[in-house]
Amino acid sequence: MQRLYRKRIIVGVGGGIAAYKSAELVRRLKDLGAEVRVVMTQGGREFITPLTLQALSGHPVHLDLLDPAAEAAMGHIELARWADLVLIAPATADLIARLAQGLANDLLTTLVLATDAPVALAPAMNQAMWRDPATADNLQLLQQRGMRLFGPASGSQACGDVGLGRMLEAAELAQLAADSFQRRALDGQHVLITAGPTQENIDPVRYITNHSSGKMGFALAEAAAEAGARVTLVCGPVHLRTPDRVERIDVVSARDMLAACEAAMPCDILIAAAAVADYRPEVVAPHKLKKDPASGEGFVLQMVRNPDILATIAGRADRPFSVGFAAETENLLEYASRKLRDKNLDLIVANDVANPDIGFNSEENAITVIDRGLQQTSFAQTSKGKIARQLITLIADRLNKS
Numbered sequence: 001m002q003r004l005y006r007k008r009i010i011v012g013v014g015g016g017i018a019a020y021k022s023a024e025l026v027r028r029l030k031d032l033g034a035e036v037r038v039v040m041t042q043g044g045r046e047f048i049t050p051l052t053l054q055a056l057s058g059h060p061v062h063l064d065l066l067d068p069a070a071e072a073a074m075g076h077i078e079l080a081r082w083a084d085l086v087l088i089a090p091a092t093a094d095l096i097a098r099l100a101q102g103l104a105n106d107l108l109t110t111l112v113l114a115t116d117a118p119v120a121l122a123p124a125m126n127q128a129m130w131r132d133p134a135t136a137d138n139l140q141l142l143q144q145r146g147m148r149l150f151g152p153a154s155g156s157q158a159c160g161d162v163g164l165g166r167m168l169e170a171a172e173l174a175q176l177a178a179d180s181f182q183r184r185a186l187d188g189q190h191v192l193i194t195a196g197p198t199q200e201n202i203d204p205v206r207y208i209t210n211h212s213s214g215k216m217g218f219a220l221a222e223a224a225a226e227a228g229a230r231v232t233l234v235c236g237p238v239h240l241r242t243p244d245r246v247e248r249i250d251v252v253s254a255r256d257m258l259a260a261c262e263a264a265m266p267c268d269i270l271i272a273a274a275a276v277a278d279y280r281p282e283v284v285a286p287h288k289l290k291k292d293p294a295s296g297e298g299f300v301l302q303m304v305r306n307p308d309i310l311a312t313i314a315g316r317a318d319r320p321f322s323v324g325f326a327a328e329t330e331n332l333l334e335y336a337s338r339k340l341r342d343k344n345l346d347l348i349v350a351n352d353v354a355n356p357d358i359g360f361n362s363e364e365n366a367i368t369v370i371d372r373g374l375q376q377t378s379f380a381q382t383s384k385g386k387i388a389r390q391l392i393t394l395i396a397d398r399l400n401k402s
């Protein structure tokens with residue numbers, strides 16, 4: 001099957017020993033139906049001749065940025081617009097560093113800045129160069145900006161070392177290029193996710209909160225981003241790393257969380273995984289409360305209802321596909337079904353927080369998802385990451401059918 005039929009791919013060839021595999025890569029991409037143009041760096045030309053790649057791609061190889069004749073034929077901006085994918089193979093440590101800096105000091109780096117097409121890197125370098133923190137930081141930055149990483153593989157290297165840093169084989173790279181054109185389940189969707197606890201102040205030093213760690217909401221944000229969505233993650237106070245390509249908004253109280261969610265609207269999907277405090281102290285004391293002999297052994301803290309974030313967003317005219325969480329310690333399915341109906345939700349995820357293996361703060365979860373027809377889908381106990389991916393797949397499936 002020609003999985004890359006008429007796809008326009010620029011192969012960027014950097015100055016690494018693995019450049020000899022680029023010739024095979026061009027062949028493989030063409031076998032899958034792609035139209036291929038090759039751009040070489042100065043370094044790349046030291047390892048393989050443009051003539052070889054011209055013969056294999058069927059087009060002159062693009063070499064120089066400041067070349068009037070080449071610019072008149074197919075200029076760098078034209079080339080950048082032409083591409084459906086830019087695949088840099090080999091991506092040397094030097095090239096990766098220049099891309100991370102946003103340099104545009106040759107044709108390939110300029111083209112990467114100028115293109116709207118996805119860019120994939122196939123790193124190829126000595127294992128020590130790969131492990132160097134400078135390379136690791138540069139790659140992390142590029143991935144955060146949305147560049148894809150194909151490889152590298154581990155094994156024996158041209159220099160005699162053994163380790164991570166070998167460029168993937170041409171056939172593997174061609175398949176990954178083909179995979180990257182596959183539509184992902186949430187491409188083009190904006191997903192708003194709430195996570196973690198909220199804190200409700202009593203006075204300047206005390207607050208009321210709960211045991212939510214935010215792990216489930218963060219895992220959902222990561223899974224939604226992996227599925228191609230633009231993700232806004234509104235979270236209460238948690239100690240978790242922000243997943244790549246996720247916009248994180250930190251809040252403290254339930255009212256802050258509602259305001260942040262409203263500011264993030266419109267969205268296509270709302271997943272409310274935060275454990276929002278239902279009540280807050282009616283009055284926040286301006287100064288630290290002191291032990292008052294007049295109140296004896298106790299005192300009464302008057303609480304008032306917080307706004308219901310999920311019901312507010314699900315009740316808007318531009319309501320998204322709305323998914324709630326019901327963390328309960330008893331009558332799980334009954335309470336969850338009631339919440340689904342009362343808050344006008346599309347799906348509710350019921351989880352039993354009384355079970356210490358799967359409750360707040362644990363690494364694993366097990367859930368039952370209930371829809372408007374009260375049909376139940378259960379996911380057995382596994383890591384929160386895996387549960388998140390299963391749930392995102394289910395949500396995407398239901399959204400496409402709704």
Ligand SMILES: Cc1cc2nc3c(=O)[nH]c(=O)nc-3n(C[C@H](O)[C@H](O)[C@H](O)COP(=O)(O)O)c2cc1C
Nearest residue numbers: 014015016017041042043044092093094095124125
């Ligand atoms: C024989 C030889 C092999 C090299 N192989 C690699 C390599 O596999 N990966 C790499 O990152 N650099 C390698 N280098 C260093 C690069 O060629 C050098 O950093 C160059 O500036 C990279 O050019 P580029 O930025 O145009 O890719 C090698 C150098 C030599 C002399």
